[in-house]
Amino acid sequence: MTDTARSSGSSKKYGLAGIPRWMLALLPLILIAGIALARSTAGVSRAFAPAAGVPDSLRELRVAAPRTPRLVKTPYLERVVEKKADPREILCDQMVARYNITNTMARMVYDAAAEVGLDPELGFRLVRVESVFDPGAVGQGGAAGLVQMMPGTARSINPEIDTSRELMDPNTNMRLGFGYLREMIERYDKYGNDAVRLGVIAYNRGEIAVDRALKRGKDPENGYGARVLGPRAHGGRSYQGKGVGPLPADSAASK
Template identity: 40%
Template structure:
């Protein structure tokens, strides 16, 4: 299935890639011809002894050419980002054995919420094992295991039924984790413990000079490398 998905995505990328290649070649050829023409005009001007060529037409042509180059460069960057996303989604889908559309939803929502996608997938794996209908004894629900009272802080009036919606659940859960990272000044370990145990409990234990660790943060962070680099827990 994954091989088929890769083949289909590869086929879909080829027309766009060829288009950019042809367009880039055409722009380059146009630039070369324009430079050659300008050189000839200046050479003719110098040999005849007439006033130097002002080049208003050439200036306009160069301006149009620069705009074309900028546009082609922008399209190439968009294509690069799309390819990077597609590769990441395929990788996460294969690693966790989940549908590509779910992997894409987690990936996109994590970026939107300002959370490293690698961390987001690890969180969802530990919380619900990617089951959107998961429900804990404490009442946490969905992919990110969000409590209704927590969700209502972010979206007043939200119902339990709506909280089971994967997109809504992930968006609230990842925003909550991002806010906890801010609360604990970027300390991922404490932020994860607060996500699992609640910030009130974590703060209470810290004030008593006790370690709030319960194994949860280690489960999420084991081998974690932010963005493919940095230090994580062994």
């Protein structure tokens, strides 16, 4: 047999790179079988994952598996959690951050507003606009204290207030001012959602001026309502509350 014939005969038995043709014919079947096997068994990561349970090194040393420590309950921790859940503490913390005031000042404003049934947030806004939280602030015409109460207005609310020293007391000052603001808001209750704005404006202009403007069909706004209720100087947040809140039980019972 010639070399040509010999090479021709061998080419029929072998394919590319000298691989027998019968093996090449089986490649598709092998590929299909491999895919089917992979789909019917766990993934490689799961198949070769370490056994669950105590690590081998600990098992060999007979060391117990580490446990997650439990939080020990103590009266102190429970009091801290309760304190943070208190709406008073939550709002005071927010106001401390918003207006850069002390916790003592924040609680004093909150308590004075809650005592007369005014929404405490509105109380903070009023103090910010009127005095920037300066208890010793004195304005034109004798307006005094945190909420800049006029002596005449203060005496009309409480005739026993007859000295400027009494009016400068922070608690007395805010209690009178917040009570007056609540009265103004309730005065315009028939105006629905606009009652808070009208009450705030009346706190600044007086109810007579506001009533006169409304009677003429005009808006009594002079910019004061926007200063108290708008976002500027109040952390970028406009006021969304109802203005008034529930009166304490002892105050409501005394009326």
